[in-house]
Amino acid sequence: MTTEIKEKKENSNIVFIGEKPFMNYVTGVVMQFTTQNLAEVIVKARGKFISRAVDVVEVATKRFLDDTVEVVKEGIKIGSEDFTNKEGKQVRVSFIEISLRKKK
Amino acid sequence: MTTEIKEKKENSNIVFIGEKPFMNYVTGVVMQFTTQNLAEVIVKARGKFISRAVDVVEVATKRFLDDTVEVVKEGIKIGSEDFTNKEGKQVRVSFIEISLRKKK
Numbered sequence: 001m002t003t004e005i006k007e008k009k010e011n012s013n014i015v016f017i018g019e020k021p022f023m024n025y026v027t028g029v030v031m032q033f034t035t036q037n038l039a040e041v042i043v044k045a046r047g048k049f050i051s052r053a054v055d056v057v058e059v060a061t062k063r064f065l066d067d068t069v070e071v072v073k074e075g076i077k078i079g080s081e082d083f084t085n086k087e088g089k090q091v092r093v094s095f096i097e098i099s100l101r102k103k104k
Numbered sequence: 105m106t107t108e109i110k111e112k113k114e115n116s117n118i119v120f121i122g123e124k125p126f127m128n129y130v131t132g133v134v135m136q137f138t139t140q141n142l143a144e145v146i147v148k149a150r151g152k153f154i155s156r157a158v159d160v161v162e163v164a165t166k167r168f169l170d171d172t173v174e175v176v177k178e179g180i181k182i183g184s185e186d187f188t189n190k191e192g193k194q195v196r197v198s199f200i201e202i203s204l205r206k207k208k
Contacts, residue, residue: 048152051153051154051198054198054199054200055198057182058184062184071182074177074178076182078162080166095158
């Protein structure tokens with residue numbers, strides 16, 4: 001539990017995409033760049049939420065941030081990792097990480 | 105119709121991910137590299153099939169092609185495009201393109 005909280009604090013520029021309402025994530029990404037004034041934000045998702053992560057990035061950058069933020073060159077990474085699901089079963093799941101950065 | 109067929113022939117190294125059984129796409133990608141002996145294959149998907157495209161790439165490269173094929177550096181592209189859905193309505197949909205290449 002402690003590690004989890006610590007990790008969250010250290011990785012505060014990471015937005016994990018899950019099953020909350022879509023606009024929560026869009027607002028989250030937008031606010032990291034505006035209110036929090038961060039230069040770089042990483043959008044992460046696993047499994048079925050990968051599609052959603054791409055949607056969030058598209059809407060946040062094109063509709064809300066008006067192309068002042070872009071996907072970093074070589075900034076999209078995919079892979080798979082072992083993951084323990086709700087039933088406690090070990091499964092292999094794909095992930096995506098999309099790095100966004102303020103345009104110079 | 106003619107244009108569509110022509111495009112298909114010219115873009116034969118592209119695998120479009122849709123709602124067919126998952127393994128069809130995995131086999132499709134694997135065979136492009138083995139039977140067809142292509143050096144590069146592009147996996148494309150739109151909307152909810154984006155997650156599936158990542159799964160297909162992971163399974164094809166890691167489980168079947170045994171890491172002889174890799175994602176090209178800067179080879180993952182995301183974006184959005186206008187798309188006319190089944191109801192004839194114009195909608196904006198996200199897409200992903202993942203380029204795979206035989207390792208040297």
